[in-house]
Amino acid sequence: MEHKHIPGLVDVIKVDQPADILRIAHDGSIDRAFGPRKPLLNGLLVRRILRVLSHHGHRFPTMRAREATGRERQQDALWQKLNAAAPDIRAAPDSLEPLAAWVRNTNANAEVGPLVQQVIGRIFSPTFEASGATWAAAQVIAASLAPGNTLRNLKWRITGKVTRAKAMLASMVGGDLAGVHGVSVAIHNVVKGVHQMRSLYLDPSVRPTLTPEMAGRRCLYAPAMVLRQATSDGTVGGCTYASGTLLLLELEKARQASGDESIIFLADTWSRCPAEQWVPAMLEGIWRRATNADGH
Numbered sequence: 001m002e003h004k005h006i007p008g009l010v011d012v013i014k015v016d017q018p019a020d021i022l023r024i025a026h027d028g029s030i031d032r033a034f035g036p037r038k039p040l041l042n043g044l045l046v047r048r049i050l051r052v053l054s055h056h057g058h059r060f061p062t063m064r065a066r067e068a069t070g071r072e073r074q075q076d077a078l079w080q081k082l083n084a085a086a087p088d089i090r091a092a093p094d095s096l097e098p099l100a101a102w103v104r105n106t107n108a109n110a111e112v113g114p115l116v117q118q119v120i121g122r123i124f125s126p127t128f129e130a131s132g133a134t135w136a137a138a139q140v141i142a143a144s145l146a147p148g149n150t151l152r153n154l155k156w157r158i159t160g161k162v163t164r165a166k167a168m169l170a171s172m173v174g175g176d177l178a179g180v181h182g183v184s185v186a187i188h189n190v191v192k193g194v195h196q197m198r199s200l201y202l203d204p205s206v207r208p209t210l211t212p213e214m215a216g217r218r219c220l221y222a223p224a225m226v227l228r229q230a231t232s233d234g235t236v237g238g239c240t241y242a243s244g245t246l247l248l249l250e251l252e253k254a255r256q257a258s259g260d261e262s263i264i265f266l267a268d269t270w271s272r273c274p275a276e277q278w279v280p281a282m283l284e285g286i287w288r289r290a291t292n293a294d295g296h
Ligand code: HEM
Pocket: 061, 062, 071, 072, 075, 078, 120, 123, 178, 179, 181, 182, 186, 187, 189, 190, 220, 221, 222, 223, 226, 227, 251, 263, 264, 265, 266, 270, 271, 272, 273, 274, 275, 279
């Protein structure tokens, strides 16, 4: 835990201990409302992230307060829909063949990003067609969330590059911001997992030792960071904070240090990922399809 607190300038806590993260994730007074925009650097950070993760004045679901109108209902509806689709994707349908071939290294010229984007995009629209342009849009959105590069981000703001990237993807998923989040932000953790899967597949000493379930689990990566803000004073892990303090929850760091898989999707908390069952099922499906092709 690291608390950067300079009165009038910054008040941010980085949390990387699984127990602290889970306590915060369950704590009703630590939310995503993002009301207070002080001190100075807190305000700049929150404004920058909200600018990227909003479209036409509406926040992406991952930036909405727990009690925001309709959030929980939409989260639950997507969770139900994805859970219903999980058995099919786990069974390695034809739609996973391009990804399975990429894992087998038999279509090495293909870029993996658009292949993953195609599968996620189809959840939200049966006509979604990923391309170099849609993948480039996802990369622009992710890059503008990363710290640093202030000048480039300013240029992208002035030229409307990020706004155009979001508009393009939103138009392809029927304006559903959970869909835009899926194909532009969450996708990067899935792509990371498919890269890992290819390494596992191409290692002949590892490939035969893994069942699809095991392979899927070894390819799960948590988001590097999710953002919260305290709505009252409190203490976490011996560190006191005030109402308005920002908390950066470093999920992947905590997961790697502890192996605690509940951190990956924040399952069993109010903000749990609606894709918590679908993503592991998809990864399992890719492995199943890749290995079935060569008789395993
Ligand atoms: C490896 C892949 C993924 C991981 C590790 C992951 C993880 C997470 C986590 C930790 C959260 C909670 C964020 C917070 O507490 O602020 C979250 C929220 C969310 N995720 Fe995922 N996710 C993944 C993929 C996806 C995909 C593919 C979709 C869409 C199909 C998706 C849709 C969402 C949505 C809509 C929320 C917001 C839920 C809410 O609070 O209303 N995720 N995800």
